[in-house]
Amino acid sequence: MTAIQLNDVSYHYPTSDFKLTIDQLTMTANLVAIVGQNGAGKSTLFKLLTGLMQPQTGNILINHHDLADLSPADRLKTIGIVFQDPSSQLFNATVEKEVAWSLSQTESDAAVIAEKVAQVLATVGLTDIKDKNPFDLSMPEKKLLSIATVLAVDPQIYLFDEPMISLDWPSQQLVTRLMQQLAREKHQVIAITHDMDWLAATFSKIAVLSDGEIKFEGAPAALFGQPELVHAVGLLPPRIMSIVSDVLGDSRVYLTPADYVAKHQTH
Numbered sequence: 001m002t003a004i005q006l007n008d009v010s011y012h013y014p015t016s017d018f019k020l021t022i023d024q025l026t027m028t029a030n031l032v033a034i035v036g037q038n039g040a041g042k043s044t045l046f047k048l049l050t051g052l053m054q055p056q057t058g059n060i061l062i063n064h065h066d067l068a069d070l071s072p073a074d075r076l077k078t079i080g081i082v083f084q085d086p087s088s089q090l091f092n093a094t095v096e097k098e099v100a101w102s103l104s105q106t107e108s109d110a111a112v113i114a115e116k117v118a119q120v121l122a123t124v125g126l127t128d129i130k131d132k133n134p135f136d137l138s139m140p141e142k143k144l145l146s147i148a149t150v151l152a153v154d155p156q157i158y159l160f161d162e163p164m165i166s167l168d169w170p171s172q173q174l175v176t177r178l179m180q181q182l183a184r185e186k187h188q189v190i191a192i193t194h195d196m197d198w199l200a201a202t203f204s205k206i207a208v209l210s211d212g213e214i215k216f217e218g219a220p221a222a223l224f225g226q227p228e229l230v231h232a233v234g235l236l237p238p239r240i241m242s243i244v245s246d247v248l249g250d251s252r253v254y255l256t257p258a259d260y261v262a263k264h265q266t267h
């Protein structure tokens with residue numbers, strides 16, 4: 001089990017008033033969601049977790065090793081990120097070359113690269129368009145390609161910044177299944193999301209950021225059981241909770257429609 005631990009971490013952009021301040025945050029669950037309003041600091045936290053930016057105070061430990069001490073290759077094998085805008089990650093001439101380039105940063109054996117590239121393209125359903133230029137792909141295809149580039153490296157920890165955005169429904173289902181499979185295979189999967197229905201159905205742990213600080217850490221049911229806090233940090237409960245509350249005046253926690261049905265089944 002991977003453990004990410006942030007101790008007294010702070011980051012302040014030189015050109016803005018925003019400051020991220022995290023005294024203690026430990027992430028050991030396999031599926032963790034980071035939520036919060038626009039500007040709360042979610043992407044800043046991700047940039048620190050990838051090592052793209054260094055905290056100005058404190059440290060980030062991955063399995064008790066300081067992230068700052070990892071070599072660039074070890075960092076790639078430890079943490080991979082799928083950015084919100086896939087275009088920013090893609091620059092090779094073909095889909096196949098894009099994935100091969102990504103893997104070549106950590107693997108030099110051409111046969112291993114070729115086999116792995118074929119495997120991950122099949123996993124995300126892009127085999128048939130492997131010779132296309134990434135810039136000619138649809139938005140969902142670009143996003144799936146950027147996911148494939150990270151899958152090829154197969155880091156211990158996967159960061160997904162708003163993975164559901166710009167995906168059509170079948171691709172959303174594919175990516176959700178993929179994330180759940182990675183979690184089952186003992187990877188740690190951490191996603192930023194604004195989608196409370198998806199979060200409530202998919203994640204075992206949530207960290208809530210507000211104004212650069214962690215305001216809640218725990219299970220979805222524990223968060224949505226605190227309506228004042230949910231409101232204060234600018235979130236909404238899952239839609240099933242709002243509907244049941246509005247229509248039936250029942251303000252208990254329901255994470256999904258299936259959860260509602262299970263709690264109301266008569267025996």
Ligand SMILES: Nc1ncnc2c1ncn2[C@@H]1O[C@H](COP(=O)(O)OP(=O)(O)OP(=O)(O)O)[C@@H](O)[C@H]1O
Binds near residue numbers: 015036
């Ligand atoms: N490169 C930068 N330089 C200066 N300020 C920045 C920079 N990047 C982000 N900020 C500021 O830091 C704050 C936090 O931004 P961040 O992108 O981490 O928030 P977020 O929670 O990811 O928001 P969103 O949901 O809109 O993506 C914002 O006020 C933003 O304007």
